[in-house]
Amino acid sequence: MNTQTSTANENPAASNEVVTVREATIDLMRRLGITKIFGNPGSTELPMLRDYPSDFSYVLGLHEAVVVGMADGYAQATGNATLVNLHSAAGVGNAMGNIFTSWKNHTPIIITAGQQARSILPFDPYLGSMQAAELPKPYVKWSIEPARAEDVPLALARAYHVAMQEPRGPVFVSIPVDDWDRPCEHVAVTEVSHRVRPDxxxxxxxxxxxxxxxxxxxxxxxxxxxxxxxxxxxxxxxxxxxxxxxxxxxxxxxxxxxxxxxxxxxxxxxxxxxxxxxxxxxxxxxxxxxxxxxxxxxxxxxxxxxxxxxxxxxxxxxxxxxxxxxxxxxxxxxxxxxxARSQRPQRPAPEPRPAAPRAEPEPLMPVAFALQTLAEVRDPSHIVVEEAPSSRRTMQSYLPFTRKNTFITMASGGLGYGMPAAVGVALASPGKKVIGLIGDGSSMYSIQALWSAAQLGLPMTFVILNNGRYEALRDFALHFGFGKEDVVQGTALPDLDFVGLARAMGCGSVRVDRAEHLADALKEALSDDKPNLVEIIVA
Structure with missing residues (x-):
């Protein structure tokens, strides 16, 4: 969305009122339409959260990568930038995998990270982040630790417009812990068109x-x-x-x-x-x-x-x-x-693409049958967030997407994005069913997202394709000279209990290992108004 210019009566900046950095920041975000903060806070972020406004919500993730993934999904679904609250150097480091994915996804995210108090930064303090603005580079569009506390709101206003300008992407602002209570003035919300007409x-x-x-x-x-x-x-x-x-x-x-x-x-x-x-x-x-x-x-x-x-x-x-x-x-x-050009060439239409052969059930369920069944029971309006790399080619044949805004995956190839992104999309899409289609290996990078889904009470379904290994890596090993029967070290994933994991985090769950039970299990899960998980044992 494009921001709108506020009038003098609506815009507190016109009064030159002296407020705190925290108050100016909250006011700025409110006027930008950003009233959810995705975060996993530490000590250096606590002053930001004092006197938390009643019209804001804090979306907690149990790991920083989960936080950024949820924010990415939310931003993609709403079209507006999201605000992420991370903890100094260690928290930013934990989040870097999904910051990289957001960079590749061209997702507008404003990342704030706490910093130690300015007065002790010369002494390399505990929880300090030396060269904080350099840490997330090169995978942010713009990065800054403002020179003065009173510059923080203005830096955040600039960060918003940089994040929203095409190509969109994440930005980063490091904020020392003692900045939040310093005096400053409100920041005006300027109107910027974020689209540029091609030549x-x-x-x-x-x-x-x-x-x-x-x-x-x-x-x-x-x-x-x-x-x-x-x-x-x-x-x-x-x-x-x-x-x-x-x-x-x-x-x-x-x-x-x-x-x-x-x-x-x-x-x-x-x-x-x-x-x-x-x-x-x-x-x-x-x-x-x-x-x-x-x-x-x-x-x-x-x-x-x-x-x-x-x-x-x-x-x-x-x-x-x-x-x-x-x-x-x-x-x-x-x-x-x-x-808008008037010429309308007349050409014969190409032959339609041949349909994939129908997948049939077998004693050990083929991925093609599992995805074909999901395609048959899901509504075309359901949104699928996918992170099952070894099954993607099969998905492209057996799980077609026919409507806009119904499919999202990671552009980076980095794992740990799909589960939290599905939570963010579901949070931004009330009234719509969201399906997280995730591989067993991928899910373990951010399994904590189940807890966030349960706490938020989102009507979404996680479908775990469990083949017991990192199948994509085994497939790729053939390119590097491995034989089909060779052992590829570090790819086996035995003894993962996704039903138990989901229940422990507050989500209903079921395991399906027989083809004849799959359609009914998926129908029941997709009709539920609470978060749930379906683990499918596949070949």
């Missing part, structure tokens, strides 16, 4: 090339869903009968996966991307980098004879593009400008 000359160049090509392909990424441009990309693809592929490792659903123009998912491998796009003479990458690779490759980045064009909200993605022509700006505005 019209560049858009015309893309449009001309699109009009003149013979067989176009679109490659869509997460920024389409983040920018609210779902309808525009569907309309543009239909106008040009373009085959639509999902960019490698995309963290959002940006095109209906049951659409007749949908072509599937590009793998993060150079040669296989070229193979998948072979035959297309125009490749339009929208809202994603060109391209995200996971393993080394060789040769061209696009098929011979094809031209590549890109519309992206991140200048860094444009700068890193190995080929083609890029335009930078807001995705929704850029697509609207392309749609």
């Amino acid at each position: 019209p000359v560049g858009i015309d160049r893309i449009g001309d090339a699109l009009d003149q090509c013979g067989k176009p392909a679109f490659v869509v990424g997460a920024a389409i869903d983040q920018a609210g441009a779902w309808d525009e990309i569907v309309q543009l693809a239909e106008r040009h009968n373009a085959r639509v592929y999902v960019a490698p490792m995309s963290a959002r659903c940006s095109f209906p996966e049951d659409h007749h123009l949908f072509g599937g998912f590009l793998p993060p491998m150079r040669e296989r991307i070229v193979q998948a796009l072979s035959g297309h003479d125009f490749i339009f990458v929208v809202g994603a980098p060109v391209f995200t690779y996971h393993v080394e490759g060789a040769g061209p980045h696009i098929p011979a004879g094809a031209a590549l064009y890109q519309l992206v909200d991140d200048p860094s993605s444009a700068a890193l593009s190995p080929t083609g022509f890029s335009v930078v700006g807001n995705i929704a505005l850029g697509l609207a400008d392309l749609l």
Whole structure:
């Protein structure tokens, strides 16, 4: 959301009233629409929490990574920045994995961290953070420890706008413990438009090339869903009968996966991307980098004879593009400008993508059957937050997403994001069912999120795919010369009791190890208005 300029009567800054840093900060956040603080506090954060306002809530996580994951999910679901409260150096260090994920997700988060009192910082005090503003770099857009206590509210106001400016992302403000009670003045909330219209000359160049090509392909990424441009990309693809592929490792659903123009998912491998796009003479990458690779490759980045064009909200993605022509700006505005062009080429539609074969039950339940069953019992409006890397390719075949804002995963590849992010999405989405689809190994990075879900009473379901090991790592070992029967050290995960873990943290739970019981167990869980967990034993 864009902030609105307050009038003199509404804006306390107009009166030059002297208040404390804490009072000015609370007032600023209230006017920015941020009345939830996600945190795990320590001693250096306690003064911030004194006289806590009744219209604010504090969302507690039992580990700093959980805190940031919840805030990320909440921000993605609401579209507004969230405020995170962490504890000095150790707390920021614990949170760094999910701060990195928020950076990759382009999620607007304002991270505050406590700092020791200014007067003892020269003595390297206990719980002090030396060079605090440097600690989270390079995975924040902006970082500061204000030079004076009275500058803290102004730093937070700037942090908000930096976080919200595309490409969005986390920012960091270190605040000494004795700053909160210092006198300062209120800070005005300035009005800033956080969207930038792409260069019209560049858009015309893309449009001309699109009009003149013979067989176009679109490659869509997460920024389409983040920018609210779902309808525009569907309309543009239909106008040009373009085959639509999902960019490698995309963290959002940006095109209906049951659409007749949908072509599937590009793998993060150079040669296989070229193979998948072979035959297309125009490749339009929208809202994603060109391209995200996971393993080394060789040769061209696009098929011979094809031209590549890109519309992206991140200048860094444009700068890193190995080929083609890029335009930078807001995705929704850029697509609207392309749609405003009057020419409507007539091309035959590509053949629909073949449907995956139906998965059948077996004595040891296949992942494909489990996800096919989930697809059949869930409503298309249910929101799925996924972190099951070894099952993602299967999910892409058997659990299609057909509506906007119904799928979120991590763009970083780092584990420990999905469970708390699902909690944050559920907290931001009253009246909607949220499903956390998590692997057994992934879940143990942030299992404390179950406690937060239970304490908040959220109507959500965690589905744990339990295959007893880090399956993604075993699959990847083949790339490094392991044989299919070789033992890969550190991948076995025996004796985890997810039903017991969930119950211990206040969530109802059930284990399913037979295919004939799965549909009923999922239906019951999804109809519950309290948080629960379904553990599925899969092959």
